[in-house]
Amino acid sequence: MKYCNLHGVNASGIVMGCMRIADKPLRQTEEVIVEALRAGVNMFDLADVYGGGNSEKVFGVAMRDLEIPRKDYILQTKCGIRKDENGRINRFDFSKDYILSSVEGSLKRLNVEYIDILLLHRPDTLVEPEEVAEAFEKLRAQGKVRAFGVSNFSAEQMRLFRAFGVEIVANQMQFSLGHTLPVDAGLNVNMYKDESVTRAGNALEYARASGIALQAWSPLQYGFFEGVFIGNEKFPELNKELNRLAEQYDCAPEAIALAWTLRHPAFKQVITGTTSPERMRALCKAGDIELTREEWYGLYMSTGKILP
Numbered sequence: 001m002k003y004c005n006l007h008g009v010n011a012s013g014i015v016m017g018c019m020r021i022a023d024k025p026l027r028q029t030e031e032v033i034v035e036a037l038r039a040g041v042n043m044f045d046l047a048d049v050y051g052g053g054n055s056e057k058v059f060g061v062a063m064r065d066l067e068i069p070r071k072d073y074i075l076q077t078k079c080g081i082r083k084d085e086n087g088r089i090n091r092f093d094f095s096k097d098y099i100l101s102s103v104e105g106s107l108k109r110l111n112v113e114y115i116d117i118l119l120l121h122r123p124d125t126l127v128e129p130e131e132v133a134e135a136f137e138k139l140r141a142q143g144k145v146r147a148f149g150v151s152n153f154s155a156e157q158m159r160l161f162r163a164f165g166v167e168i169v170a171n172q173m174q175f176s177l178g179h180t181l182p183v184d185a186g187l188n189v190n191m192y193k194d195e196s197v198t199r200a201g202n203a204l205e206y207a208r209a210s211g212i213a214l215q216a217w218s219p220l221q222y223g224f225f226e227g228v229f230i231g232n233e234k235f236p237e238l239n240k241e242l243n244r245l246a247e248q249y250d251c252a253p254e255a256i257a258l259a260w261t262l263r264h265p266a267f268k269q270v271i272t273g274t275t276s277p278e279r280m281r282a283l284c285k286a287g288d289i290e291l292t293r294e295e296w297y298g299l300y301m302s303t304g305k306i307l308p
């Protein structure tokens with residue numbers, strides 16, 4: 001397993017994402033956690049909104065049942081997305097009061113004393129950065145949260161926060177062979193191509209220059225949760241290349257896909273969302289694979305991308 005330094009903590013390159021555990025049998029989730037820990041995963045990613053709060057509850061119960069000491073794993077959760085009574089997202093909220101109350105709710109549902117990393121889930125355009133700084137300072141002083149980060153932020157949004165003294169250790173954003181936007185623009189600077197448009201807000205370059213770890217979410221999905229690209233007939237060349245490398249590295253094609261994401265120096269971590277113990281075991285092999293530059297570019301081009 002690869003590890004990275006996340007705010008002085010040795011964190012696994014593969015992180016278990018818990019967005020999809022809310023409606024799964026508890027026993028199954030416990031088996032996935034056991035497989036992940038066995039493979040060297042020491043970090044878990046949640047959010048207050050996953051399963052309407054149920055993912056945090058289920059995770060808390062699973063860790064209690066499994067008797068995993070709190071000090072033995074890194075717990076990351078998020079806040080800032082608000083929903084209406086029908087469960088539809090109706091606003092983002094980075095106000096001080098909301099951040100503080102949301103953390104109280106997460107601590108209770110997770111049944112823990114502290115959160116290692118709190119991420120602000122999606123940019124709130126009405127944000128007052130001073131309020132965020134105050135909320136973070138209070139949570140840190142109370143010992144309720146140890147470090148902070150963001151998710152789906154552009155370079156300029158991270159820069160704004162840092163100008164107000166808000167410390168950011170991580171930015172979580174979508175990146176995979178099915179969603180290559182974070183690298184496309186940097187490979188096609190100053191050209192009349194769709195790929196030249198900076199849709200990912202130059203987050204990659206800013207994060208690297210500022211020592212902010214990027215975390216990749218949905219490493220096997222294409223589009224916005226349109227499906228998995230593995231074994232999907234829409235991506236014949238990509239699957240051919242994934243299968244070829246899987247045979248070479250003696251692993252599943254899924255593991256090659258995760259290894260591709262982790263091979264990028266900006267993406268220190270990949271958040272896998274599988275709820276299957278067998279898949280978790282297979283995917284974790286990615287933590288031991290270092291693709292060559294040629295293999296990395298070969299996979300990129302097998303998605304249909306052309307280098308200038």
Ligand SMILES: NC(=O)c1ccc[n+]([C@@H]2O[C@H](COP(=O)([O-])OP(=O)(O)OC[C@H]3O[C@@H](n4cnc5c(N)ncnc54)[C@H](OP(=O)(O)O)[C@@H]3O)[C@@H](O)[C@H]2O)c1
Nearest residue numbers: 017018019045151217218219220221271272273274275276
């Ligand atoms: N910050 C954000 O805005 C944001 C947004 C989305 C997600 N996230 C985080 O990222 C994590 C991962 O997201 P994700 O669940 O969409 O990621 P993913 O790992 O790309 O997708 C996992 C899903 O694909 C299914 N799947 C189907 N075929 C598969 C195969 N061959 N191999 C592996 N999985 C296959 C899995 O089913 P099985 O369970 O049956 O394996 C599972 O439902 C989430 O848990 C969450 O922590 C963050």
